Amino acid sequence: MTQTAAGVDIVVPVYNAPKDVQRCIESVLACTSRPFTLMLIDDASSDPRIGKLFEELAHRGDRRIVLARHDSNRGFTATANRGMNRSRADVVLLNSDTIVTRGWLDALLRCAASDARIATVTPFSNNAEICSFPHFCENNRLGTDCDPERIRDALERAAVPTYPDLPTGVGFCMFVRRAALDDVGDFDLAFGAGYGEENDFCLRAARAGWRNVLADDAFVVHAGERSFAGRKGDLGTRNMDLLVRRHPHYPALVRDYVAADPLRPLRDAAQSRLAGDALPDHVLHVIHDHGGGTETHVRTLIDASRDLWCHYLAVAVGDSWQVDEHVAGERTRSFTFVRAEDESWRDFIGGIVATFGITLVHVHHLSRSREGALEALPALGLPYGITIHDLWLACPTVTLTPAYERFCGGITDVLQCRRCLAAQPAFAEIDIVRWRHEHAVLLAGAAFLIAPSKWAADTLGRYFPEARARIDVIAHATLDSSSASAEAQPDRPVTAALLPQDDIPVVAILGAIGRDKGARRIERLAQRARDRGLRVRFVVIGYLDVQHAPWQSSDALLTVHGPYARPDLPALAAHYRAAFVLYPSEGPESFSYTLSEAWHAGMPALVPPIGALAERVADSGAGWVMTHDEWHDDDTMLDRILALLSPRAADARGIAAANARGVAHVSPQAMAKATLMSYARAVAQRPVAGVASTFSNRRIRDALGYRPWTPPVIAEPIAEAAAMDRPAGVWQRIAQRALAMRRTRMGRLLYRMTPEPVIDALKARLDG
Secondary structure, eight states: OOOOTTSEEEEEEEOSOHHHHHHHHHHHHHHOOSOOEEEEEEOOOSOHHHHHHHHHHHHHTOTTEEEEEOSSOOHHHHHHHHHHHTOSSEEEEEOTTEEEOTTHHHHHHHHHHTOTTEEEEEEEBSSOGGGBSSSTTSOOOOOTTOOHHHHHHHHHHHOOOOOOBOSSOOTTEEEEOHHHHHHHOSOOGGGTTSSSHHHHHHHHHHHTTOEEEEEEEEEEEEOOSSTTTTTHHHHHHHHHHHHHHHOTTHHHHHHHHHHHOTTHHHHHHHHHHHHHHHOSOEEEEEEOSOOHHHHHHHHHHHHHHTTTSEEEEEEEETTEEEEEEEOTTSOOEEEEEEOOTTOOHHHHHHHHHHHTTOSEEEESOOTTSHHHHHHHGGGSOSOEEEEOOSSTTTOTTSSOOOTTSOOOOOOOOHHHHHHHHHTSGGGTTOOHHHHHHHHHHHHHHOSEEEESSHHHHHHHHHHOHHHHTTEEEOOOOOOOTTSOOTTOOTTSOOOOOOOOSSOOOEEEEEEEEOTTTTHHHHHHHHHHHHHHTOSOEEEEEEEETTBOSOEEOTTSSEEEOOOOOGGGHHHHHHHTTEEEEEOOOSSOOSSOHHHHHHHHTTOOEEEOSSHHHHHHHHHHOSEEEOOHHHHHOHHHHHHHHHHHHSGGGHHHHHHHHHHHHHOOOOOHHHHHHHHHHHHHHHHHHSOOOOOOOOOOHHHHHHHTTOOOOOOOOOOSOOOOGGGSSSOOOHHHHHHHHHHHGGGSHHHHHHHHHSOHHHHHHHHHHTTO
């Protein structure tokens, strides 16, 4: 074979599998635009259809195709060598069970041209071990409806390209530089029919200072094992043993590489492109990093509608935004973007929006990235909406609670608000007039406004009257405790604290209890009950801000269970003999997931006369609303608790418990349907205008956590055949000497002049 104008020859060893061979040939002819020579070598196939196919190809008269045939089967290694040694160009070894895609050869050659020390280049494939896409080290079988060009396009669009180093190339499709062949020799015939010969070559090349890399913008389909049907096990075991004896570091090299999986960000970047193509509508949810009910709501909404919209969840904390991509049927991919010092907020948030093709922004909370969002959202030219999870837009205290006091009742007078904030160091510098004006502008520009309760909508409306009529009430969805959940593990033991075996009644408090939710009041109630000698116990099924781990007072009057899984709540309520749930909150709530959880578990609730707790209990009858006197005074609250625990109140407790079990909760699907209707109206009324430029592929790759992998330097010498398990015979020594001469100028000349059967016979002695 002569060197082509493109400087590359394609060598395809053939053994049986005529349909695969036909598909491979046709794909090369259709998808390769630059000049090439395609050398097909039939290794004495037993299937007569291969002979017929070669005859048909010969009759075509296509000068790009060169045909050769062995009289007897010599194995993949010898066949590949024949093709490589009859070329003086760079070569691409291509399995006959592959299908190439558009631009494949151009991509391999661009990669090779990026560094003269590159010995081998391997593309991504559905079935290529460490180069498999989308799942690492798997055979990703492609269905009949899968278009490989879509995958190739996604990889190409996502690639920097990076051209990362690999431990070894993968032989299904491997570019091999001629200079590397001349330097380290061709495949070793000791590997016989095949498997491991390309690994041995790549390891020898790496030891000599060459690189083995991935063309991360190329994709070639690989069926796999067609020509070795039934023989892979034996060949793999024998040749792996040989490979490890010659390269003892190889197992650790591959193990460490697989554990690190440095190609994951490259695969994820391409998968993100494919995911973005799957659905036309993309929403960016913006939240804080405090977790709680806000995050619970957003994740429930995502899970209930991921088949209809692509969801991107941005946890916005100052200049760092973590964006999680949620796509149906796929694991979540996380990108961490950091705003540069000279980057405007419009360009930063706009870059996120443009990169993921966002059609709508859904704001849930901006408390951790307020200034940037206020600057960017109105300037992006696409619709956004807001869910009112609390009263932060009206007051930075979130719950309208002055320092060490209770809910102010919703005071709107700015003079009083200024005095309140000035007394709290965390908020002393905030100009409340400017705060509310900026948020009024934000609300006015929103395409939709949603609140989880009428109380939340009405209270926000007191501060922003122009927005009140536009707020839709869509209750947060809840799941009952028996619903399928990642938390639900029926066989998992549930641990709990022990209470004394007596008839003292128990009141439960649910959730993560901080100051606003009554942590200090719980402590005071317990102490007052102790001082008064009252027959009552308190159990926090959850934790306090000052006590996260399980804990119990010496008299068991107060017990802290610690964090719990939602499906365990009915069992925990029964274990602790809880008569009802107490909400000793100092501030209001806009919904309360724990109230829904209590009702699912059949427990009524005693709640303060403020916020959505009072609204929900009054509407359902699934509990009791305190009077203002009971809420304000600890002893009066204790008296109400004792009254509800008394035998005389048994019927009232039973009715409230029945009402709790009968509460009609909004399902995730119903909540999602109502929310998506708001999305649809927003997009229809305010179509996307111009946004900022997309982030570069390099920035996206690095946001996925890409870190270059560097092959270790191996110092020990290769275990030559003469140093194997048996002494070298005279023919082996002659073979080693003759083949070693190839690395000299005279040796290369003699090698090209030596008949191929003689060369193969000398090589065979190395394993003889």
